[in-house]
Amino acid sequence: MNAEPVAFLNGSMVPASDARLGVSDAGVVLGAAVSEMTRTFHHRPYRLEEHLDRLFSSLKLTGLEAGLSHAKLTEVSEEVVAHNARFLGPREELALIQFITPGEVPIYARMLNRAPRDGPTVCVHTVPLPFGQWARKMKHGAHLVVPSTRHLPPECIDPHVKCRSRMHYFLADREAQQLDQESSALLLDLHGNVTETTVANFFIVDRGLIVSPSLSGTLPGVSRAVVAELAANLDVAFVERDFRLDHALAADEAWISGTPYCLLPVTRLNRAAIGAGKPGPLFRRILQAWSAAVGLDIERQILDGDGP
Amino acid sequence: MNAEPVAFLNGSMVPASDARLGVSDAGVVLGAAVSEMTRTFHHRPYRLEEHLDRLFSSLKLTGLEAGLSHAKLTEVSEEVVAHNARFLGPREELALIQFITPGEVPIYARMLNRAPRDGPTVCVHTVPLPFGQWARKMKHGAHLVVPSTRHLPPECIDPHVKCRSRMHYFLADREAQQLDQESSALLLDLHGNVTETTVANFFIVDRGLIVSPSLSGTLPGVSRAVVAELAANLDVAFVERDFRLDHALAADEAWISGTPYCLLPVTRLNRAAIGAGKPGPLFRRILQAWSAAVGLDIERQILDGDGP
Amino acid sequence: MNAEPVAFLNGSMVPASDARLGVSDAGVVLGAAVSEMTRTFHHRPYRLEEHLDRLFSSLKLTGLEAGLSHAKLTEVSEEVVAHNARFLGPREELALIQFITPGEVPIYARMLNRAPRDGPTVCVHTVPLPFGQWARKMKHGAHLVVPSTRHLPPECIDPHVKCRSRMHYFLADREAQQLDQESSALLLDLHGNVTETTVANFFIVDRGLIVSPSLSGTLPGVSRAVVAELAANLDVAFVERDFRLDHALAADEAWISGTPYCLLPVTRLNRAAIGAGKPGPLFRRILQAWSAAVGLDIERQILDGDGP
Amino acid sequence: MNAEPVAFLNGSMVPASDARLGVSDAGVVLGAAVSEMTRTFHHRPYRLEEHLDRLFSSLKLTGLEAGLSHAKLTEVSEEVVAHNARFLGPREELALIQFITPGEVPIYARMLNRAPRDGPTVCVHTVPLPFGQWARKMKHGAHLVVPSTRHLPPECIDPHVKCRSRMHYFLADREAQQLDQESSALLLDLHGNVTETTVANFFIVDRGLIVSPSLSGTLPGVSRAVVAELAANLDVAFVERDFRLDHALAADEAWISGTPYCLLPVTRLNRAAIGAGKPGPLFRRILQAWSAAVGLDIERQILDGDGP
């Protein structure tokens, strides 16, 4: 048994420190990769099936092959989590990451004077979640800024594919942080509609109604789907509808949902306060319902985290 | 002295087989990287200065830092080439590759329970050029197909940045090869103008005039600039102008220019013959002038290659 | 009584071989014409009323006048069918075609040194359906290819008008056949959404759900409406929703519906197999229900046809 | 020798009254045809070579074949003109028309229970020019109106192809005439730039400078090229530049150029007067230079015409 965390790479379990890609891999040369991130609750993957469904949908939409079945990837994922969870403290949790690339780019493989390795690169690994990193945002609210960099149009890559060609995300976040050091980017599409952040789905609350951009231009987030379920249970209206920045600025509340932290309030957008400038009451209701559903105080877990 | 080819990685020369990136590198996680590829003639880098100028321009436009000066990167590049050229046969040449990523993604670095490494990832490595791979295309012409996947609009990533978030290139080539197994993709922009292939600039010949798409939507190729220079020397008119697929289909000749092979004829576009369906006379004139300029028969080198 | 098939042309029944337009007709000079095609079952027009409703809607949207009432055109159409059906074999059926042009272009009428004929050109004629032509497609599936030529935007001609200015259809099919000889074109709109083929509406099946592009950019097909009715009767969900090529490529089944053959499976799109690469189970269910509704085995009729 | 005007149709000279197309011709079924119109001066075709060059370019861009060489089509055209000119009065002239369609649509050919005729439909015919029809416009100026119907975008049909799928022209002129009975349509492209009328190129005069829309969205008119030549001879500046309606409304003069009348002044645009509301001085200079070049008073010819 490994004395350090493991990763699954191209068919074998390896020490996490050996989870590396040669510079001839298409994931490095072209950013050609699809991926997923699932978090654990109580050290067990949460909604893993939905995440793997989306991964297999990403594979289908891009024509990539995993060379592994859904069942096998589930098994491997659970094995990696089970092993690596042993290295966690009691209040820590893991992010479980799968990614798949087309494998080696033939010309680049010549670097080592050998034929390219056949088949895709498949990697499963984990990362302890740095809850402390979101503590301040959970308490006071995250900041977002709309950069001039726009979301990729569907003519280029389908927005339902979770892929790793995200240079524009890097550019967008850089632009955002230049304008508000604590912020991350909220991307508009080419027509000026609000879409998502570089890592999260976005929501506003408008007179008691939860509104999130339509799925035609955003990733169908697993956490976003949880918000919709919880809202239905609480009899709070939830609608998908495209809207523009000024509507977000005039909202009563704003939130983002993402795998590692579930839900965070947004209190500044382009440095302007949203609503009362602090986490709103509907945010609290949804997050409490989520905590109840998973049997764990999500807010407390983040506030007590000590992250990076 | 290394008994195998070397690569430069983050400040050190390492055996090429150690040129690997951890799965926490932003180049792997986000495809966030800028890069260049230079080829050698007679085992010396060709137009290295232009390539590095473009690399530094890519860095500036994306806000990335290399942590190395232009001079230092030149020196390192030449050192890598000089070392690795020793492993070449007499008629072989190298492709010299530089790429730079923002370095480790902090959350992912926790995978190994350590703080992220500071600073960018800088890698310089080489690959022996597989001339044989282009022999058939040089002789009979390359095939191109226009896929439905479109080139990224400048609202997302500047077309003058040579970056590695190229999932859409992967999708485009896959679409093209589905339609013509021997082809690669010729991308249109969102408005239907011809831009470039996934690895090359594109040219057509229309009644003696060489036409290439304007630079507003394409990479300013170093080889493309050589074509312009050679055309000027030969008193052949060269213009930059946007055009559409039907004009390309009606052209007298078509070519692509790219670093490893310099210039290849294109004889099929969407499976239809271009002009007479074989390499054209103006193609030959330009390639011969290029050969003369570098003191080496480029066509012969490729036809004699044995590549992968 | 005519010893050959007849056509109705500008107020009179004429032998079909006399159904010709002078080169001064606006239908020839400008492609200015609206039209319909209805097929027979058991030698009786099928859903003629819906087809003529759409024809009169096309006339209204373009400001053209037929100079004939809906009732009169029904009567004439039925008369032409009744006469021409006598020339059919027992298993043959007719396509009934109506088209209307604005009549003669005055300047062109001078060709014969006379004043232009007044009023529109109205023609009703028939064609024996070449079922054999679709036999292979019915058995193994039709092929479609997405060309670079795009569907006309509504700013130019309303997509609900069935008109005869279809040069772009000719160009699209030519592009498609260059890429797959057996294929016809599946057109995208200017934004990259799937619309229709040059002669048919398009459907995909996604996890048991039948999806067809929204009517905002496609002709409201009479056969498409039948599919919706049949699906409702069978309790199969049918939705109108815009989607993109990659979703079509990832579909479980794909079909086209058109007047002469009712419904055909699509098994190749851009040369790639759709689903299992053969006609799917939901296709069969719908087509069987259709056969039951019209009291005739549609699939058999086509498989047994001997067409051109 | 024919005692009436002749036409060339599919390889033979026929009486003009027999120049008719079956309703199964692709020119009738799809509006799929490319065409040209040349006028005579002194009963000789004017700039026939340029017109046929453009026709062959249209054929190449659409993949149509004429089945006749440029030389042969010139010969046939001249023969038709020479014959038909005998039927003209001394001050009359001809319009010479060529059009080519892909030939019969196979399914439609079954109408007559026969195999489709092979090959394209090629027709050459003439029409006496109705000069009188333009007399009022020559004297007082033509009227134009901008309709909501827009010019076809190049994603659908290349604007350099002179084709006969012109339903949108019919719709545009109808809209225009609803708003000003004497007018014809001046089409904008999808972005609101002025392009051309349904039969002519458009020019404005702005402080002594002749401006015409760029060729990227308009047909490269042969008459337009003559205007450019004449302007150069007269040392009047001529530029191609996109402009919008308000600039046209604020112009000092406006004109249209077209084959049958060469050049007409435009004095009303959207019912508002252009400049002084009457033919302008630069219009007169260009038209007089044109008259001198062809040795005939073009204005007088039109003013004296008696057309329809």
Next chain:
Amino acid sequence: MNAEPVAFLNGSMVPASDARLGVSDAGVVLGAAVSEMTRTFHHRPYRLEEHLDRLFSSLKLTGLEAGLSHAKLTEVSEEVVAHNARFLGPREELALIQFITPGEVPIYARMLNRAPRDGPTVCVHTVPLPFGQWARKMKHGAHLVVPSTRHLPPECIDPHVKCRSRMHYFLADREAQQLDQESSALLLDLHGNVTETTVANFFIVDRGLIVSPSLSGTLPGVSRAVVAELAANLDVAFVERDFRLDHALAADEAWISGTPYCLLPVTRLNRAAIGAGKPGPLFRRILQAWSAAVGLDIERQILDGDGP
């Protein structure tokens, strides 16, 4: 008590003749203002709360501050109406107008060598409604024309903000009136969809169904909402859906709704008759229901008016 009508301006009641803005006000310098217009019935404001709700929404979306609460603005508005109604004849009614600008532009305030006045400009005033001005339109129908000037896209100003930067409305109406002296403009959006007139929402009737453009590109009119309510009460279907000009031209009826006149029939669009070319039966039903709801014959009031 004032012996003439009053207005509220920046905190005080002033004689209406003193309701003037210095040329340094941002409302004059930039057209930066949001506004509302409410009409009276029986000298009492009608749906004032909805109008002020929309005003406060406009303020929120633009970041302007009124410096007055909703309640206070209601009070002031009612006071102005109560005072000014005394000057009305018995059958006259008032339009009540509120508008708010950001106040003085500092540089311009220097004109008078003084510091700028602090805070926004808030003005409330009234205008006797000139019913006679709409009498002819009520009786015979209003005329609309579609100009080439397009509605502002939401990327520039949110269409839900009722603001006073309406130069494009001025240009659109001017274009319309050039084409039909009695008309006003019906604006299309940048994609060619029908939106609204410069002062009213637009409706068509298509086979018994009332259709109005979706709110994504139009002001959510208070009168439009009344139409929807009345239609629901009468069990007439009302849908929001984008449509294009040709659908409007082919409609059975068309109407406009606006605060001062409630509802007017539209009988000419681009000079062409809509439906039977006279006010339609569904128009009458809705207007009668409206009259019943407010206890006053709206049609009669307008027909009897003597306006300007």
Next chain:
Amino acid sequence: MNAEPVAFLNGSMVPASDARLGVSDAGVVLGAAVSEMTRTFHHRPYRLEEHLDRLFSSLKLTGLEAGLSHAKLTEVSEEVVAHNARFLGPREELALIQFITPGEVPIYARMLNRAPRDGPTVCVHTVPLPFGQWARKMKHGAHLVVPSTRHLPPECIDPHVKCRSRMHYFLADREAQQLDQESSALLLDLHGNVTETTVANFFIVDRGLIVSPSLSGTLPGVSRAVVAELAANLDVAFVERDFRLDHALAADEAWISGTPYCLLPVTRLNRAAIGAGKPGPLFRRILQAWSAAVGLDIERQILDGDGP
């Protein structure tokens, strides 16, 4: 003679404090106005002719009438300047403003129970330039921020019209200042190209070349034309070319030109430093040449100003 500054309003000279517009003026109701601002040097208007040429061009493009000739407006303008200059200190200068609106909106004029005043509103007034307000920017550089609000597309209002419907400018500046309190907005067009600020033309310096956005989407600034002239005199290349934000961020220098201050350096864009983050050498050369041309140290005048 007036003991205070005067303004010209609708035909008369009035005390500046009486330069007010009734709330029924179209300039207030619709923001319908065209305007110009000219500055003085040595108390004499600078390039007044160019400014008035542009004003008359704005009038022509919008169909507005001044009711005054160019000569008369020049005379009035000079009279206002001559009078008002007497109230200036020796180092002060004036901004001279002309604006023209269509006059009263008839319905609104009823507010005072009178017929509307006939004809346009024409106003000429002055404002002492607050040089001190730009002192900090001249010394350390101005800040710009790109807001999500976009420049009006030419489909709505011609960008060559200097008009006063500028609510989107107000919104853009507000967005910018939220992100950087000292900044003003740099607007992009709908396609993401850099255009201009709300009051100035924009320039970047790229390796010794001065680049300014093309005039197709920006106002043809009089100061911008001066920069072009001065650059030509100094043999510095100046080009008009569209570019995007990242190119501006990567520039060596950036400037803005505007009437009151002539030229200001820009040192921060989206809070990031441009070039060395301080006024650049080419900026200094151009400004010194300008100072020489007008016989006055422009930089000193601003640095010594005491503004508002």
